[in-house]
Amino acid sequence: MDDFRSDPKQYDLFAKVYSFLVGGKAVPGEEKCPPMGIRYGGIWYRPENLKERRFYNWHEFDDLLTQAFSLRSLSGEDIVKLYKMVFGVNAFIGNGPEEKVGIWVETEMERFKCIQCGHCCLNLYDSYCTTAHEEDLIRWKEEGRWDILGYIDGGDLWISPKTGEDVTRCPWLRKLPRTEKYSCRIHDTKPRHCKDYPKSKKHALRTGCKGFG
Ligand code: SF4
Ligand code: SF4
Structure with a gap:
């Protein structure tokens, strides 16, 4: 749902x-x-x-x-049919690693390749206006990333330290010179929210990510 x-x-x-x-x-x-x-x-x-x-x-x-x-009451076959219908990828019933019967999903995420088009960081509003995960806050404190923490207010990111308002563009996004590509200046420690994008092939396709070609 x-x-x-x-x-x-x-x-x-x-x-x-x-x-x-x-x-x-x-x-x-x-x-x-x-x-x-x-x-x-x-x-x-x-x-x-x-x-x-x-x-x-x-x-x-x-x-x-x-x-x-x-x-x-949904049978395993029903769940497989529904999953395929909703997520547009293959799924089937089979044995798992401990020989327990379950559902295998061919996520196709191995085909995903980020082409650094910047769309997710530039155009998806929740990429730069969302709430930080607790694990991110803890890591940034441990790493002494006060520059990053300076853009957090009450767990919300990214908030301009100058105006106290939501930023209109992610402060860590950088356009690579003489290309149409972008990079993340905090790639190695970027928020989980960003690391998890896209969550599925469907998520990528529905949000305009070009990582599936
Ligand atoms: S939209 Fe997809 S391909 Fe483009 S930068 Fe984001 S993850 Fe990479
Ligand atoms: S933190 Fe990095 S990955 Fe996340 S929106 Fe900003 S530039 Fe994109």
Whole structure:
């Protein structure tokens, strides 16, 4: 559910997953709602073997989807199908290192290669306005990185020490001379938030990272 809520534009996917869980046919759409005639986005749903369909706005659909997940008992095969549907990579059931049965996911992260385009540091707002992890704060203190800590305020990064406001560009981003490439001046000790980007192939593709070609 976190994946859906983090990106509410995945309407087709929401509809597909709902249909998978409860049967019937769900499709994204709009409905004009009285009394003002305002158009709301949401899902049109027609249960199996019925002709009549009903509209649920996104708020109502969020509850429905949560309910569908909690009511449906998912087999391993169901989880594999859902994972492939949601994350767009291959998954299968198999034995793990201790011979325990589980689900293998081919993440394809081995194909990821950062081309230093700078997009994630320049254009993704939460790259330079987020909260530091505790482990980062501890490490920077241990490393004596008071320059980095100077841009933290109450755990939030990056805050300009001059204005006390959020910066409009990450202070550690550097454009490499005579190229269109960028580098991070604190690469070896950058925040976990940055180290973890992208979290998956899907995350990369949906946020405009070019690391998958
Ligand atoms: S957007 Fe992707 S390819 Fe570009 S700098 Fe960030 S991680 Fe590297
Ligand atoms: S700290 Fe480094 S990796 Fe993180 S946003 Fe700034 S330049 Fe990018």
